[in-house]
Amino acid sequence: xxxxxxxxxxxxxxxxxxxxxxxxxxxxxxxxxxxxxxxxxxxxxxxxxxxxxxxxxxxxxxxxxxxxxxxxxxxxxxxxxxxxxxxxxxxxxxxxxxxxxxxxxxxxxxxxxxxxxxxxxxxxxxxxxxxxxxxxxxxxxxxxxxxxxxxxxxxxxxxxxxxxxxxxxxxxxxxxxxxxxxxxxxxxxxxxxxxxxxxxxxxxxxxxxxxxxxxxx
Numbered sequence: 001x002x003x004x005x006x007x008x009x010x011x012x013x014x015x016x017x018x019x020x021x022x023x024x025x026x027x028x029x030x031x032x033x034x035x036x037x038x039x040x041x042x043x044x045x046x047x048x049x050x051x052x053x054x055x056x057x058x059x060x061x062x063x064x065x066x067x068x069x070x071x072x073x074x075x076x077x078x079x080x081x082x083x084x085x086x087x088x089x090x091x092x093x094x095x096x097x098x099x100x101x102x103x104x105x106x107x108x109x110x111x112x113x114x115x116x117x118x119x120x121x122x123x124x125x126x127x128x129x130x131x132x133x134x135x136x137x138x139x140x141x142x143x144x145x146x147x148x149x150x151x152x153x154x155x156x157x158x159x160x161x162x163x164x165x166x167x168x169x170x171x172x173x174x175x176x177x178x179x180x181x182x183x184x185x186x187x188x189x190x191x192x193x194x195x196x197x198x199x200x201x202x203x204x205x206x207x208x209x210x211x212x213x214x215x216x217x
Contacts (some may be wrong), residue, residue: 001025001140002043002177006036006062007051007078016049019110020107024139024152024159026180029150033057037065043176045073046116049108050095052079060093067094074115078103089174113137129217132206143201153178154197157190161207161217170214 003020007013008031015028030036033054040048048066052059060077063075084100091098096118097111113136127134131144136159140149150158156178160169171190179189195214198207206217 001046004039004045004048005029024155026178028181033062036062040066047074047076047112049076052077061190063093063095074118076111076115079133080113099135104177129162134158150200153193157193157197161215166216168210168214168216
């Protein structure tokens with residue numbers, strides 16, 4: 001899942017990003033609304049975590065502009081104002097969900113995952129293909145009932161391939177969905193991760209390389 005965190009409180013933004021990355025999400029962070037609008041043009045985010053009280057272009061205006069575009073991105077709005085009237089106003093702007101500060105990180109993660117599922121074509125809560133299974137919420141992958149020792153990026157790649165339900169997924173798409181803006185598109189990162197993933201999944205092989213197209217399960 002690719003997530004953009006828009007929060008002007010630097011320490012909070014970095015803390016949120018750390019938590020989400022531990023959950024296997026690819027996270028970009030910006031600190032003002034203008035940059036957030038530029039980034040959403042460049043990247044197809046699943047979820048934008050948007051602080052309502054931003055300097056410059058406020059969160060309300062960012063949300064309005066995002067709603068005008070034909071994007072599949074879902075918006076989770078954050079604010080220190082937590083009254084019912086505030087929540088109603090935030091949702092009326094087009095936000096998909098609203099979470100008052102302070103919040104518990106497990107709840108934030110759960111809400112982002114729920115929005116991420118809505119941003120994509122419907123997929124089951126547990127992804128299964130043959131004897132291979134992945135529970136994205138629990139971050140647990142198994143083959144023939146035995147748990148696989150996968151790191152967050154390997155889990156992310158496997159999730160993308162299983163969610164594609166047999167469709168070929170290009171290396172470029174994997175790089176965009178699993179890694180963040182710091183990833184170098186000219187490296188062999190995807191190939192190296194794929195090699196490790198194949199080794200850990202074991203025999204018989206289940207990941208097929210489609211020449212000049214990508215990968216599929």
